[in-house]
Structures are given as structure tokens and as C-alpha cells.
Amino acid sequence: MATFGKSSFNTAIYATFRPTYPRSLYDFVFRYHERNKGARWDRAVDLGCGTGQATVELTPFKHVIGVDPSSKMIEVAQETLEKTPVSTGQYEYVQASAESLPFLEDSSVDLIIAAQASHWFDWNKMWPELARVLRKDGSAAFWIYSEFRFTRYPSLTKKINAYGQGIDPLNSVGPYWQQPGRSILENHLIEVPEGNQVVPGAFSDFERVFFTGDHYPSLPSPRSVIMRKKMTWNDLLSYLNTWSSLHTFRQHNPTDGENPRGDVAVRFWKDLKEGVEQEDGRAVEGHDEVDIEWPLAMIMVKRA
Numbered sequence: 001m002a003t004f005g006k007s008s009f010n011t012a013i014y015a016t017f018r019p020t021y022p023r024s025l026y027d028f029v030f031r032y033h034e035r036n037k038g039a040r041w042d043r044a045v046d047l048g049c050g051t052g053q054a055t056v057e058l059t060p061f062k063h064v065i066g067v068d069p070s071s072k073m074i075e076v077a078q079e080t081l082e083k084t085p086v087s088t089g090q091y092e093y094v095q096a097s098a099e100s101l102p103f104l105e106d107s108s109v110d111l112i113i114a115a116q117a118s119h120w121f122d123w124n125k126m127w128p129e130l131a132r133v134l135r136k137d138g139s140a141a142f143w144i145y146s147e148f149r150f151t152r153y154p155s156l157t158k159k160i161n162a163y164g165q166g167i168d169p170l171n172s173v174g175p176y177w178q179q180p181g182r183s184i185l186e187n188h189l190i191e192v193p194e195g196n197q198v199v200p201g202a203f204s205d206f207e208r209v210f211f212t213g214d215h216y217p218s219l220p221s222p223r224s225v226i227m228r229k230k231m232t233w234n235d236l237l238s239y240l241n242t243w244s245s246l247h248t249f250r251q252h253n254p255t256d257g258e259n260p261r262g263d264v265a266v267r268f269w270k271d272l273k274e275g276v277e278q279e280d281g282r283a284v285e286g287h288d289e290v291d292i293e294w295p296l297a298m299i300m301v302k303r304a
Contacts, residue, residue, distance in 0.1 A: 017238040018053070019145070019229050019294060021115060025211075026057050029141045032300050033111050038137035040110045045133075047098040048117025052077035055091060061111065066093045067101065099125035104133045111139050118142035118192070118299070119185040120178075127195045131202035134303035142192075144185050145227055145294035148239075149215055152291055156275045157215075163268045164245075170253065171264060173245035182245075188212070188219060188297035195301050204304040212295035219297075227294040233273060234286040240265045 033039050042062050046055040049066030050073045058064045068074050074095045081091055094103060098114065098121050112130060114121070130140055147164050150156050165186065166172030184191050188210060195203040210216070213225040231239070240246065246265055250256065257263040261270060273284045 013238060013242055017235060017242055019148075019227065019239070019292075021054060021057070021143075022226050022228075024226055025143070025296070029111075029113065029139075029300070030060060032141065033139040036137040036139075036302065039139070040135065040137075043109050044111040044113070045101075045104070045109050047112060047114040048120065049073070049077060049093065050115075050117070052080055052091075052093065054113060054115040055093075056081070058111070058113070059090075062090065064091045065104075066091065067096050067098065068093070069095065069097045071095055099129055101129055101133055106132055107135045109133045109138060110135055111141070113140070114142040116144050118189065119144055119181045123192055124198055127193075127198035127202070130195070130301075131199045131303065136303055138303040139300065140302075141298060141300045142189070143296055143298040144189060145296045146186055146188060146212075146216075148292050148294050150272075150276075150290065151228065151293050153276055153279060155279065156272055159268070159271055159275060164243075170256075171267070173243060173249050173264065176245040176248040176252065178244065178248075188216065188295070189299055192299060202304055203301045205300070205302040207300045209298040209300065210295075212297065213293075215295045225293045225295060227296045229292050230289050231292050232287050232289055233269070233284060236272075236290065236292065237265065237269045237286075240269060 041060050044058040044061035044064045046052075046058065046064065046066045049055045049068045050070075052066050055064055055066035055077065066074075066077055068077070074093045077093045081093070096103070098117070112134065134140065147160055149160070162168075163172055164174060166174040169175050180191075189208070194206045196206065208220070210219045210222045211224065211226045212219055212222045214222070215225070216222065243265075249264060253264070259267065261267045276290070277284050
């Protein structure tokens with residue numbers, strides 16, 4: 001994703017304020033992997049690893065490799081790893097694209113994941129490379145989370161959609177997402193083709209899983225939301241500042257920050273606060289906490 005590689009993108013804020021994935025999500029992936037008796041736990045790879053948030057959660061594997069095309073992301077991931085009190089040499093990071101992994105031998109990987117990255121992949125190249133590097137009975141799991149929601153204030157969803165997916169170039173970041181990746185994410189990876197459509201017979205299983213609750217009733221067999229976080233309102237604003245679309249918005253609208261109500265992200269944040277204040281009948285302070293949740297979609301496959 002081009003924006004994350006720019007020198008002006010703040011990777012420190014990105015690493016600090018992006019939501020984290022629950023332990024239950026990793027356990028779900030590990031249970032899927034161990035379904036096959038031939039499953040091994042030697043090597044795992046995290047594609048589009050960013051700052052290494054998911055990479056370091058792949059603890060059951062002896063050797064874990066985080067892969068990202070951005071040198072800045074890899075640098076932050078390396079620095080974070082070096083600060084770890086005890087480093088066993090279990091983890092390493094490589095700068096590379098997800099679709100080309102020449103440093104991996106054929107049939108050498110037991111699990112491949114991608115967290116909030118697979119909507120950027122070129123799947124006509126991705127599936128053949130997965131088929132090459134995954135061992136027999138190896139697994140892959142790719143997940144994304146879509147637009148955040150307020151657990152207790154569903155009435156604010158319209159405001160969130162208007163800001164994140166709207167078409168107003170001066171009050172919405174919708175026009176500034178990189179496409180088609182963002183649309184693929186918003187549609188919960190439905191456009192990603194099945195592996196065997198690209199590499200016939202390469203995969204023995206293909207599943208789509210939706211932890212989206214009642215936010216997207218048109219999705220098949222939605223499960224309960226599992227990705228939640230209690231945040232202060234100040235932290236929510238910091239999270240909004242990690243959006244790549246906001247970064248692009250500011251490049252196109254350099255004077256937006258002169259608005260007396262603040263820049264576009266601050267105005268949106270204030271609108272949300274005011275919506276909660278109206279519902280609760282009390283003032284909301286920046287240090288007050290609010291429950292946030294993210295619908296999450298996943299694709300899981302096994303190598304034949």
C-alpha cells in the first residue's frame with residue numbers, strides 16, 4: 001500500500017493506535033491449522049506484516065517471518081523486536097512483496113497469514129505463490145476489519161459511513177482511499193477469487209468466515225463480533241489519524257487545518273462526540289472511554 005511507504009507517513013502513531021487482534025482470533029486460526037493430522041509447526045509467514053503486530057503472535061511456530069514491502073514498516077518492526085527483553089531468534093523480518101517470495105523454498109511454510117493487508121494483493125499472482133511455498137496440509141488465513149462501529153451507539157453508523165465512504169472531497173476521506181483495495185476491504189474480501197479458480201486443484205479447502213455480528217446482515221452466516229476495544233475519545237482521534245486516506249486528504253487539502261472547528265478528522269471526531277452527548281444527555285470529555293468494535297472477515301485455505 002503506497003501511502004504507508006511514504007516518508008511523511010507516521011509509523012509510530014500507526015503502531016501505537018491501530019487496534020489489536022484478540023487472542024481468540026489467533027486460537028481460531030491455530031485450531032483450523034491443526035485440523036489435519038499432517039499439520040506441522042515449523043515455519044509461519046506474516047504477509048504485509050506492517051509493524052509486526054500479528055507476526056509476534058504466531059508463537060506456536062519455531063520460526064516466524066514477517067514480510068512487508070515498506071522499509072519503514074520493517075524498520076519499526078525490527079526496532080520493536082530488539083526492545084523485547086528476551087529474543088530467541090524465533091522472528092525475522094524481510095522487505096518484499098507478498099506476491100513474490102523468492103527467499104522461501106518450495107513447500108517450506110506451514111502457515112501463512114495476512115492481517116489487514118490482503119485487500120492489496122494481486123490474487124492472480126498471490127494464489128500461485130501460496131501454492132508454491134505452502135507445504136501439503138499447510139494453512140493460510142487472511143483477515144481484514146472494516147469500518148469501526150460504536151457498540152452502544154448504532155445511530156452513529158451513518159456519520160461513520162459518510163466520513164469514511166462519502167464522496168464529499170472536502171468533508172469526507174472517502175475519495176482518498178487507494179482503490180481497488182479499499183473497496184475489496186469494505187466488501188469483506190468477497191471479490192477475492194477462490195484459490196482453485198486460479199490454481200486448479202492446489203487447495204483442499206476454502207472458507208469465508210465473517211465475524212461481523214448484525215452490522216452486515218447480507219453476509220452469509222455472520223458470527224458475533226470478536227474485535228473490540230475500549231478507547232478514550234483522545235485515543236479514538238489518534239486512531240483516526242492513522243488512516244491512509246486522511247494522509248492523502250491532507251496532501252490534497254493543505255489548508256483544511258485552518259478550519260475553526262479543526263481539520264477534517266477533528267471535525268468528524270467532534271460530530272461523533274456531539275452525537276453521544278445528545279444520546280446520553282451529558283458532556284463527553286477526551287479522557288472518557290467508549291466501546292468500539294470492528295466487523296472482521298477472514299479467508300482460510302489448506303494446501304492439498
